[in-house]
Amino acid sequence: xxxxxxxxxxxxxxxxxxxxxxxxxxxxxxxxxxxxxxxxxxxxxxxxxxxxxxxxxxxxxxxxxxxxxxxxxxxxxxxxxxxxxxxxxxxxxxxxxxxxxxxxxxxxxxxxxxxxxxxxxxxxxxxxxxxxxxxxxxxxxxxxxxxxxxxxxxxxxxxxxxxxxxxxxxxxxxxxxxxxxxxxxxxxxxxxx
Amino acid sequence: xxxxxxxxxxxxxxxxxxxxxxxxxxxxxxxxxxxxxxxxxxxxxxxxxxxxxxxxxxxxxxxxxxxxxxxxxxxxxxxxxxxxxxxxxxxxxxxxxxxxxxxxxxxxxxxxxxxxxxxxxxxxxxxxxxxxxxxxxxxxxxxxxxxxxxxxxxxxxxxxxxxxxxxxxxxxxxxxxxxxxxxxxxxxx
Numbered sequence: 001x002x003x004x005x006x007x008x009x010x011x012x013x014x015x016x017x018x019x020x021x022x023x024x025x026x027x028x029x030x031x032x033x034x035x036x037x038x039x040x041x042x043x044x045x046x047x048x049x050x051x052x053x054x055x056x057x058x059x060x061x062x063x064x065x066x067x068x069x070x071x072x073x074x075x076x077x078x079x080x081x082x083x084x085x086x087x088x089x090x091x092x093x094x095x096x097x098x099x100x101x102x103x104x105x106x107x108x109x110x111x112x113x114x115x116x117x118x119x120x121x122x123x124x125x126x127x128x129x130x131x132x133x134x135x136x137x138x139x140x141x142x143x144x145x146x147x148x149x150x151x152x153x154x155x156x157x158x159x160x161x162x163x164x165x166x167x168x169x170x171x172x173x174x175x176x177x178x179x180x181x182x183x184x185x186x187x188x189x190x191x192x193x
Numbered sequence: 194x195x196x197x198x199x200x201x202x203x204x205x206x207x208x209x210x211x212x213x214x215x216x217x218x219x220x221x222x223x224x225x226x227x228x229x230x231x232x233x234x235x236x237x238x239x240x241x242x243x244x245x246x247x248x249x250x251x252x253x254x255x256x257x258x259x260x261x262x263x264x265x266x267x268x269x270x271x272x273x274x275x276x277x278x279x280x281x282x283x284x285x286x287x288x289x290x291x292x293x294x295x296x297x298x299x300x301x302x303x304x305x306x307x308x309x310x311x312x313x314x315x316x317x318x319x320x321x322x323x324x325x326x327x328x329x330x331x332x333x334x335x336x337x338x339x340x341x342x343x344x345x346x347x348x349x350x351x352x353x354x355x356x357x358x359x360x361x362x363x364x365x366x367x368x369x370x371x372x373x374x375x376x377x378x379x380x381x382x
Contacts, residue, residue, distance in 0.1 A: 047311035096354030098363035130332040
């Protein structure tokens with residue numbers, strides 16, 4: 001139990017997908033103009049990463065490892081992720097068309113989100129149990145969502161601030177992102193302390 | 194101080210980046226709405242059918258022309274927008290086909306919808322997986338329990354979504370007619 005909790009804290013905060021591993025930067029800069037869209041995107045990505053982590057673990061252990069097809073890992077995982085996104089989309093559409101109308105726009109962007117593939121490849125390297133792999137994917141995705149929402153909040157504030165024209169927009173966004181990454185470096189003390 | 198608690202005369206504030214707005218209700222309490230532009234595609238008696246005009250969730254980038262987001266076909270944005278058609282009562286508004294309007298949903302409703310659709314199934318799946326792992330300690334049993342939990346969570350989400358839908362929380366509301374050239378990323382002329 002303690003191992004799982006420490007592993008989840010490490011995945012979410014210490015080795016944050018965005019700020020420490022630099023994955024998912026496209027959505028980090030593109031969908032963080034408002035908190036609500038960032039939260040919606042974060043939750044959708046959390047769902048897809050967790051489901052694809054479950055599927056990727058099963059494929060790795062019972063297909064790729066069993067038949068010595070490790071060299072097909074990246075291609076196979078891309079296929080699994082695309083299927084997970086399609087599964088999510090079809091399920092949400094079936095469960096509630098109203099929810100799909102409201103949230104469906106976030107799903108296409110997740111297919112090409114490298115954070116999903118990155119987490120899948122990392123959990124294979126970790127040689128974890130099924131629950132460990134799923135919790136690792138879930139915690140990594142929570143860390144991704146947390147950073148998305150924090151950054152969106154900061155950008156909403158910055159949009160109202162008066163800044164020199166040279167720094168307005170993306171330049172200031174990058175500076176803030178670097179400061180946020182430095183702040184998250186403080187969490188690395190947890191692993192050694 | 195929370196914006197919801199502020200009292201005062203009804204006002205409108207421009208959204209931080211043009212897309213969203215904070216609108217004041219008649220009671221003086223501020224309600225955060227997420228706005229989008231939709232086009233009237235059909236009128237059926239007192240009902241108007243809309244298609245959202247939003248093109249991509251990422252709001253375009255320098256690679257927009259080559260990423261294929263705007264092309265039609267299965268799984269593309271054009272295809273998804275057709276699937277996201279919605280209807281609103283047209284009694285009071287008198288809209289005609291082709292008109293562009295600004296519609297909105299409460300920000301809280303969007304978060305609640307996302308939590309219902311994604312959070313609830315994940316919670317049930319992880320809980321079921323944790324229980325199975327502590328009970329049997331087998332990967333196969335954990336996997337089966339998580340799949341069952343996910344399915345159960347989706348069914349639960351369906352019930353919650355029905356309740357939210359019945360209360361009208363998931364339906365967008367007509368706010369106003371769009372100005373000429375107005376886009377979902379900011380106001381036009």
